[in-house]
Amino acid sequence: MLNRFPPETLRPGDVIATNDAWIGTGHLFDINVMRPVFRSDRIVGYSMSITHLPDIGGVGLSAVATDIFLEGLRLPICKLVREGEIDDFILDLFRMNSRVPDQTIGDIMANLTANEVGGRHLLEFMDEYGLDDLMPLSRVIRNQTESAMREKIRAWRDGIYVYEADLEGVDEPFTMVCTVTVAGDGVVIDFDGTSGSVPHGINVPFCFTRAMANYAIKCLTVPGIPNNEGAIAPITITAPEGCIVNTLPPSPTGGRHLVGHFVTPAVFNALAGAVPSMVQADCGMMTDFIVRGIHRNRRQFATMYSAAGGFGALQNHDGRATAPGPSNMAVVPVEVWENLTSMTIKRKNLLIDSGGPGASRGGLGQETILRNDTGNPMTIFTMSYRTEYPARGLLGGKDGRLRQNKINGETVHPKSQFTIQPGDEVSLIEAGGGGFGEPTARAHDLVLRDVRNRFVSLESAKRDYGVEIEAEGH
DSSP states (O other), X not given: OTTTSOGGGOOTTOEEEEOOTTTTTSSTTEEEEEEEEEETTEEEEEEEEEEEOSOXXXXXXXXXXXXXXXXXXXXXXXXXXXXXXXXXXXXXXXXHTOSSHXXXXXXXXXXXXXXXXXXXXXXXHHHHHTOSOSHHHHHHHHHHHHHHHHHHXXXXXXXXXXXXXXXXXXXXXXXXXXXXXXXXXXXXXXXXXXXXXXXXXXOOOHHHHHHHHHHHHHHHSOTTSXXXXXXXXXXXXXXXTTBTTSOOTTOOOTTTHHHHTTHHHHHHHXXXXXXXTTOOOOOOOEEEEEEEEEOTTSOEEEEEEEEEOOOOOBTTBOOOTTOOSSOOOOOOOHHHHHHHHOEEEEEEEEOTTOSOOSSBOOOOOEEEEEEEOSSSOEEEEXXXXXXXXXXXXXXXXXXXXOOEEEEXXXXXXXXXXXXXXXXXXXXXXXXXXXXXXXXXXXXXXXXXXXXXXXXXXHHHHHHHHOOOOOTTOO
16 A cells, blocks of 8 residues: 555545455455554554445355456555545445445445544554654564564474365365475465466455464464564465465455465464474354345345354364354344344254364354345355365364255255245354364263263264263263
């Protein structure tokens, strides 16, 4: 953004925006909004907010587009606000390209408000502590974070660690290769050997791949330290141009997380040989269920429902049920969803035996059943993974159960587009997380607790854990 609008060209009240997938978050549906923060006519920092917009035209948020041009409006780096005056042309551009313009413009205005509040807080902080310049403080924070990161990495076993696996694409699997080199206090992560880009919206711009890989190392080192540039200084990440995790325009990237979310577990699996006590078994991940339709009150809507599978287990820690990873999506409350869409959520329940057996058990998946009560046909997009390749267990732990998407009881493609009629039901059957360690090493009282909670069946207790439980619960 600053290459396009250098700091000396910015004025108080300017706001810069873009949804460029390759410099933002990896797909067009996130708008990146930046505001310079002025103090005494001098820029002392920047505030930025990112919003996932409900609709920007095109085919919609999905994996079905065959190039970036089908995915919707592309906004180059521009001044959304000039010295406090909003550029109405840009807002009109969004209005003309959105099926739900009020929702979309409302989110963009929320971005502007968030940046204004962030800038205000920054200036209040500087006033409170008598700071004229943030750079000395920033330098100390970054240096301390980098030192803490390098200290943790230095304790790892040096070596070259390789993970290679076939993972589900759209028409056919793709191969992900992740080579992690640990040397001294630095880490190099390379994706050479990974399959090439595909004509479906699951390709990943390198910015997203880099974020997922950096996140994995952060989890294994200093997860409690807030993110800053010092946290990525010891990490080098590379991937061949044109591969599916370093795709180039005009590849479609709407569902970039359907591949990009596999980057984090790839790093974890590779590093199982270096820090086995720290890594996590695979997560069941999540389903993004995108809907467009007409509410019972005739209002048009476009929105997204996320349902999580089970979290992967770690040493001495069971995976949490229905907790997404590596994403941080939160479920929409039932009451909010039903009022927003006039769909009915008939049932939500945990799935017994869905978590991978292990000394630490994988988290359970769930089933969610939604019914179209709008009185109108609806367009839905499914974006799911873990339907062909389960969440893998680690160090003797077993795999979690696979995911399924169903319409009226019939299994449907996990990355496609459908029209459902009034009264039709959609079932989202979420995957379980992988287990960690040999199941027979699990404490018997924990197996008994799982059976009583209906997390594990009597059959699984005997078959997978070697624990036979009598009717009285012994």
